[in-house]
Amino acid sequence: MQNFRFENETKIIFGKDTELEVATEVSKYGQKILLHYGGGSIKKTGLYDKVIKSLNDNDISYVELSGVKPNPRLSLVKEGIDICRKEDIDFILAVGGGSVIDSAKAIAAGVKYLGDVWDFFDGKAEVGEAIPIGTILTIPATGSETGDTTILTNEEGWYKRSMSHKNIRPKFAILNPELTYSLPNYQTAAGGVDIMSHVFERYFTNTLDVDITDRLCEGTLKCMIKNLPIALEETNNYAARSEIMWAGTIAHNGLLGTGRVEDWGSHMIAHEISAMYDITHGATLSIIFPAWMNYVYQDNIDRFVQYAIRVWGVEMNFQDPEKTVLEGIERTKEFFKKAGMPTSLSEVDISRDSIEEMAEKCVLSGPVGNFRKLFKDDVVKILEMAF
Amino acid sequence: MQNFRFENETKIIFGKDTELEVATEVSKYGQKILLHYGGGSIKKTGLYDKVIKSLNDNDISYVELSGVKPNPRLSLVKEGIDICRKEDIDFILAVGGGSVIDSAKAIAAGVKYLGDVWDFFDGKAEVGEAIPIGTILTIPATGSETGDTTILTNEEGWYKRSMSHKNIRPKFAILNPELTYSLPNYQTAAGGVDIMSHVFERYFTNTLDVDITDRLCEGTLKCMIKNLPIALEETNNYAARSEIMWAGTIAHNGLLGTGRVEDWGSHMIAHEISAMYDITHGATLSIIFPAWMNYVYQDNIDRFVQYAIRVWGVEMNFQDPEKTVLEGIERTKEFFKKAGMPTSLSEVDISRDSIEEMAEKCVLSGPVGNFRKLFKDDVVKILEMAF
Incomplete structure (x- = not known):
């Protein structure tokens, strides 16, 4: 186990009707807020009305900024920063x-920064003071609800980049599994893949003596393997929805990576696909992960044997452990397929011609990943294997 | 899964040499501190000198209060409160x-409270402002390093009582597994039992649909089952010591109990034994838990079957599931025995004559436990089974 630091002060408010507590939480931090959301889905489900009522009942004034798209854009963030400055916003509520x-995190970091907010994403500046944010989560997937990371797409050149700072971690996260009943199955499944991928990025490590985090990773994956198919079958199954929602936070609140080198190579590759083709993040991961696993497993057979046996219940093939590994990878791929997710680039209409460019952009700041350091050639090969 | 709230903002600084960072952390909160510790062990190991040097090098002044005993006492807490008031202490460092x-938590809560600090423990007052505390942990066991609970013994009547408040949660916890090399095996084992018991108190629940926390509990227990024997065999095994130390925090930082009714009956019984006989907390738990399990398992056979199979790898006896359960309980007891811990009250020279009094005191504020509510008669029976 390696030395590490861990802290995560986001307050979790989990369960039925917890969105009704939003104004009580908000009022601890601000009195004039930016209400930030995507499109019409929170209006269709009634969540928007509940939030507005809660804010009005508690005399919290608000300015709205909607229109956040999947793979959120720099231009909207800049618009949000302008609004916050003009309106003296002191809190951002992301619904x-x-x-x-x-998107809210990037706005929060940019309001009091005089330069271009993209500076944080290409490493030209570090986040200073940020205005506080809180969230009501409607899609369990990214773990952003308690994380200190934001991922943004710059439309000028279609770069997708991330940045992390503790000052942008949400103060609270309201998680009501009922709010996820209305998700289309494709989005539930994509979120599920994302959650599992956050565990994979930590689980596949060459760091030795990581028993406790191995067990926590395996447990989180097993929880997803059981509950994702249930939620896809019975969309209003509260038990399954709550397991997925809490697993989604645990997968990415930092705990599962403590004491070990994390990988993140697959995420870097997946981000390039999303940036160029605007494909759902989870779908790029269900495509890339099986290919990545097949490409790298020989570097550390033991770890992949452990994965196959402990996570998927594969029986150990003592005569040929590699067969055990391949069975584990195959079950991963099959699980994604059964959940309705693509597992090859050809399924999502990506042209082989773009492989070079994606690989090039992916390693722009040097090789990616840690389980095996991936250079441009490696990324090309993984993308080819993913067809 | 039930509705819940979860937050734990304690910063963890984990690994080799991390105690050298103590002054940097302390200086974020205070400039004149109370250095609180037990007896001579931190002097023998050299930790005391390192801490003093770090404080001196960073111009942090300190007043010392040593003499904390196992099952810490109210009288020393009162002494600490007096010192803090007299010396204008603004931070307590518990080593x-x-x-x-x-003990440090109780002092922190008492300094700015005008009444008797025991009021917090018998429910007559709620903690208000507390001065901040931080810790360098030397014994992985109680989980107090990130918890919001303190347990104190009142020498007048020998009551052992707990109280919880978020204002007394440590700001940081420095965890260096090397600092645990010098622990006598008995203390390592008692700490191990305490850690496992913190998981038991959460694992044994009748709340349904708790997959994710079940898995996290099971993983934490399996980590302890593997690593405790290694640490007892090779006291300087860094890997095993670090697994135990991190598992000790995870077991009791609140995460494993999210969304479920916790039990805590066994701890309540164990506290009465410690209060009356001043026996190491872990030793009372290794005695009480197997007895408690045998007393209550029939209320929820399924849960105990799951425990036996998933935690101890017992094979399912499909014809007679109860045999599976009993094998799981027996393995628990044997594990404690092999670790050198007592598993019966007779081993620790407790008289049967005191059963009535301990049971009486235990249920003074009503029945204890939730898996099964335990009344005085139940406690008597469990104590009798523990002989």
Whole structure:
């Protein structure tokens, strides 16, 4: 186990009707807020009305900024920063999924910064003071609700980049599993893949002596393997929805990566696909992860054997452990397929011609990943294997 | 899964040499501190000198209060409160195990309270403003390093009582597994039992649909089952010591109990034994838990079958599931025995004559536990089964 630091002060308010507590929480931090959300879905479900009523009943004034898209954009963030400055906003409430939260984080970091907010994303500046944010989560997926990271797409050149700072971690996250009943199955499944991928990025490590986090990772994956198919079958199953929602937070609140080198190579590759083709994040991960696993497993057979046996219940093939590994990878891929997710680039109409460009952009700041360091050639090969 | 709230903002600084960072952390909160510790062990190991040097090098002044005993006492807490008031202390640094941290928490809560600090423990007052505390942990056991609870013994009547408040949660916890190398095996084992018991108190629940926390509980227990024997065999095994230390925090930082009714009956019984006989907390738990399990398992056979199979790898006896349960309980007891811990009251020279009094005191504020509510008669029976 390696030395580490861990802290995560986001307050979780979990369960039925918890969105009704939003004004009580908001009022601890601000009196004039930016209400940030995506499109019409929170209006259709009635969540928007509940939030507005709660704010009005508690004399919290608000300015709205909607229109956050999946793979949130820099231009809207800049608009949000302008509004916050003009209106003297002191708190941002993000109502939605990871894209809305990430957009809110970027706005929060940019309001008091005099330069271009993109500076934080390409490493030219570090976040200073940020205005506080809170969230009502509607899509369990990105883990952004308690994370200190935001991922943004710059339309000029279509770069998708992330940045992290503790000052942009949400103060509270309201998680009501009932709010996820209305998600289309594709979005539930994409979120599920994202959650599992956050565990994969930590689980596949060469750091030794990481028993406790291995077990926590395996447990989180097993919880997803059981509950994702249930939620897809019975969309209003509260038990399954709550397991997925809480697993989504646990998968990415930092705990599962403590004491170990994390990987994140697959996420970097997946981000390039999303940036160029605007494909749902989870769908790029269900495509890339099986290919990545097949490309790298020989570097550390033991770890992949453990994965196959402990996570998927594969029986150990003592004569040929590699077969155990391949069975584990195959079950991963099959699980994604059964959940309705693509597992090859050809399914999502990506042209082989773009492989070079995606690989090039992916390693722009150097090789990606840690389980195996991936250079441009490696990324090309993984993308080819993913067809 | 039930509705819940979860927050834990304690910063963890984990790994080799992390105690050298103490002054940097302390200086974020205070400039004149109370250095609180137990006896001579931190002097013998050299930790005391390192802390003093770090404080001196960073111009942090300090007043010392040592002498914390296992099952920490109210009288020393009162002494600490007096010192803090007289010396204008603005931060308490607890260097030691759970007893030292609990003592520090009680002092922190009492300094700005005009009444008797015991009021917090018998429910006559709620904690208000508390001065901040931080800790360098030397014994992984109580989980107090990130918890919001303190347990104190009132020498007048020998009552052992707990109280919880978020204002007494440590700001930071420095965890260096090397600092636990010098623990006598008995203390390592008692700490291990305490850690496992914190998981038991959450794992044994009748709340349904708690997959994710079940898995996290099981994983934490499996980590302890693997690593405790290694640490007892090779006291300087860094890997095993670090697994135990991190598991100890995870077991009791609140995460494993999210969304479920917790039990805590066994702890209540164990506290009465410690209060009357001043026996190490972990030793009372290794005695009480197997007895408690045998007393209550029939209320929810399924849960105990799951425990036996998933935690201990017992094979399911499909013809007679109860046999599976009993095997799981037996393995628990055997594990404690092999670790050198007592598993019966007769081993620790407790008289049967005191059963009535302990049971009486235990249920003074009503029945204890939730898996099964335990009344005086139940406590008597469990104590009898523990002989």
